[in-house]
Amino acid sequence: MDEFDRAQEQEAFYLAASLAAQTAASRPLGASLTHCDDCGEAIPEDRRRAAPGCTRCMDCQAYAERKRRGL
Incomplete structure (x- = not known):
């Protein structure tokens, strides 16, 4: 070598x-929130199980990712 x-x-x-x-x-890290940090809507149980530690609902998470990418 x-x-x-x-x-x-x-x-x-x-x-x-x-x-x-x-x-x-x-x-x-930690447990998922029951309500979205951004809009306050309830986060469905299926999402909380699928994405442990999530803090946003699906719509707000998608928006945040698009915004981060500059779209």
Whole structure:
């Protein structure tokens, strides 16, 4: 293994660690809310089970994601 192989291996390690940290940081922790933080509507039980830690109803979450992407 030469220095280029080690550099590629190290780059792959740091990239994987960075992506894992970003993914973990973007996931809410704890129990899901029963009502949406944005609009106040009830969050359906199916959504709360499917997305633990959710804080928004489906409509508000979709809007927030579109806004974040600049759409």
